[in-house]
Amino acid sequence: MNGNSLAKSLNAINSLTTKSVDIAMVKIAFFYREELTFIDNEQAAQYSFDLEEEIIKGNLNKKEVFISEKFPFTDNGKEINCYASIPLISTTGSILGLFIVFDTKPYSFTDGDIALLKEFAQLTVDTIEKHTESEKTQRVFIDFLHKTVHDLKNPLTSISLTSELLKRKAEDPKTVISFSERIERASQKLFASLENLKAAYPIENNGFKLNLTEINLDDFLLDIQQSISTADIKIENTIATGIHAEYNRLKEAITQVVNHILTSEEINTITIKSYQKDDEAVIEITSGQTINFYSTALIIAKTLVGMHKGKLTITANSYMVSLPLTAL
Secondary structure (H helix, E strand, O other), X not given: OOHHHHHHHHHHHXXXXXXXXXXXXXXXXXXXXXXXXXXXXXXXXXXXXOOHHHHHHHHHOOOOOEEEOOOOOOHHHOOOOEEEEEEEEOOOOOEEEEEEXXXXXXXXXXXXXXXXXHHHHHHHXXXXXXXXXXXXXXXXXXXXXXXXXXXXXXXXXXXXXXXXXXXXXXXXXXXXXXXXXXXXXXXXXXXXXXHHHHHHOOEEOOEEOOOOEEEOHHHHHHHHHHHOOOOEEEEEEXXXXXXXXXXXXXXXXXXXXXXXXXXXOOOXXXXXXXXXXXXXXXXXXXXXXXXXXXXXXXXXXXXXXXXXXXXXXXXXXXXXXEEEOOOO
C-alpha cells in the first residue's frame, strides 16, 4: 500500500461526508511519516490555512469536538461562517490529527451531525492506522528479505568455489566425494533459507496470513538453540502444553531478538526461558543486560510477535515475548 492509496481512501470519506452533512468543505489534517498532511475535497483545497495551532489546542482540550461560527484562527479563513473539527484519536489514545468540516454559509450543527461526523472521524482513524500498519509490515518484509539475501551469499559462494575445485580434482574420487558433500550441504542451506522466506511471509489476498499450529515449546526452543551456532544458548521450559502460533514466523521473531543481542551487546551466552504468567506464555531471552534502542532486528521481532496478538517488552536485563495461551 502506498500514499496514493491512502489519499484515495480518505478522499472517498470526504466525498461521503459532504453527501451526509449539509456542509460543502472537508479537510483531513493528520500526521503522516512525522509530517502534517492534508487531504481536502475540491472546495476545501483553496483554503490552505495553518491547522497546527488547533491540533495543539485539541490535544490540550481533552481532545474534544470544537465548533465555531467563524474560522477561529488566522485571517486566511475570514470567509468561513461555520466550522467544526473532530480530533482523530488513535487506538493508543494519541492524537493523529483533525477531521474538519466548514462552509462559507452559516450553519448550526445538530447533535445528529456531530454524532455522524464522529463516525466519519473514527473511520478516518481506522483507515490511517490500517495503512500505517500495512506499511510497517511491508518494511519488515523488505528488511527480512535483505537479511535472507545476505544469508544466501555464503552457500552460493561455497557452491561456486567448490564446483570450480571439483573440476580440477575430477580424477581424485575421494576429493570428488568430499566436494560433492560440501555442495550438498550448501544447497540444503540455500533451499532451507528460501523455504523459510516463503513460509514466513506468504502473501495471500494482498495481506499476511498466519498458518497456526500447536507448537511444543521444548522442541521449538531446542530448534532455536541448534540453529544459532554463533551463540551459547541455554534453554528452560516450564510450560507443559503447546502454544498456538505459526512456527517459522515465531522462530524468526525469537531469532531476531537473539541476533540483536549478539550484534549490539557483543555477548554470546544467552538464556531462553519459557513459562506461564496469567493467561500468557512468556518466552524470556536474557543476556545479563539490555541495550535500550530499537534495531532493525527488534522491529522485525516486534512486528512478527504483534501478528500473533502478542507483545515484545524490554526490561533491565531481558527481552520478553508474551503470547496468548488460547488459540488466536
